[in-house]
Amino acid sequence: MAQDTPITNIAFQGMKFSYKARDLLKPRQILLSEVPIKPADYVLDYGCGTGSYSFIISKIVGDAGRVYALDIHPLAIKHVENLVRNRGITNMITILSDCDTGLAENSVDVILLFDIFHMFSDPNRNLAELARILKDDGILSFSDVHMNEKAIIDGMTAGNLFRFMGRGEYVFSFGKAADRNIS
DSSP states (O other): OOOOOOOOHHHHHHHHHHHHHHHHHSOHHHHHTTSOOOTTOEEEEETOTTOHHHHHHHHHHTTTSEEEEEESOHHHHHHHHHHHHHHTOOSEEEEEOSSOOOOOTTOEEEEEEESOGGGOSSHHHHHHHHHHHEEEEEEEEEEOTTSOHHHHHHHHHTTSSEEEEEEOSSOEEEEEOTTOOOO
């Protein structure tokens, strides 16, 4: 099994800067408006980066919900942890990992897979973990500006773990495939 590796520390610092500009041009709320997140949901932001989405989701799910902010890069996790502490956020947990979440099976209502899929060295490994933790009626929301629609749908459904449910202007929605085979 191939393991993914984080970008360099310098690249992460550059990413932080570019995300600030991105968020000004297209606020994260625009994409999140297409994701069915409700109060009390448990949400995984898989590849959270600087936490742009995680902090908005934290407000949506409220005290009864939980946000899991996962990233492979130690600086990303440290950055999010510092913001969580400074802002007094109590419903967010960070996870440093290249794939495994450590979360219970069927425990997450919504998974965000935004701008990260194209970087996976072994997508099936990541998708198997996401299918394992997503509730049977849960939603995996997908957006990746580095991929076209066909590549997104083919990539997400090829392993028979997820089924395409539809798309908005920016976000694709997937659910667990009824006949999935998680190994």
